[in-house]
Amino acid sequence: MPTRRTLTTFLIGLALGIVLAFVGRAFLGSRLPDSIAGQRESLDGVVTAKQLEGDRLLLTVVTPAGATLVTFKKRVAEIALLVDEGDRITLSLSRYQPFLEDPQIARVMPPDLYAEPAEQMPPDSMGAAGDTLPGADSLPKTEDAPWYD
Numbered sequence: 001m002p003t004r005r006t007l008t009t010f011l012i013g014l015a016l017g018i019v020l021a022f023v024g025r026a027f028l029g030s031r032l033p034d035s036i037a038g039q040r041e042s043l044d045g046v047v048t049a050k051q052l053e054g055d056r057l058l059l060t061v062v063t064p065a066g067a068t069l070v071t072f073k074k075r076v077a078e079i080a081l082l083v084d085e086g087d088r089i090t091l092s093l094s095r096y097q098p099f100l101e102d103p104q105i106a107r108v109m110p111p112d113l114y115a116e117p118a119e120q121m122p123p124d125s126m127g128a129a130g131d132t133l134p135g136a137d138s139l140p141k142t143e144d145a146p147w148y149d
């Protein structure tokens with residue numbers, strides 16, 4: 001039969017475990033694996049301003065939810081090389097905040113990669129609506145593929 005001391009220790013441990021499971025996520029959420037950290041959301045926006053101040057990097061990111069000031073104090077040199085003004089950046093967050101400190105970067109895309117496809121193509125390569133695709137005449141034509149006509 002368990003003693004009173006063993007039962008008290010068990011209940012204190014159980015209570016601490018429950019409290020840390022809920023409160024700990026708020027403080028350690030970005031450092032925990034996704035399976036433990038809970039629901040994360042992606043914040044996608046365009047970097048409109050970039051400023052390097054000593055040992056920290058400040059980014060202004062404009063998102064559909066509003067503008068966000070992102071401060072990086074860790075890996076400043078690497079992030080400064082990776083991110084430029086005009087880049088589309090995706091941050092992994094637990095919830096939207098107007099001021100962020102050292103969030104996880106999920107993706108960085110330069111402006112030429114996220115531009116509209118029509119903007120990327122040279123004007124002379126865009127034909128009329130009824131034109132065939134460039135290079136379509138060089139496709140092999142076979143009897144069992146009548147849709148090449």
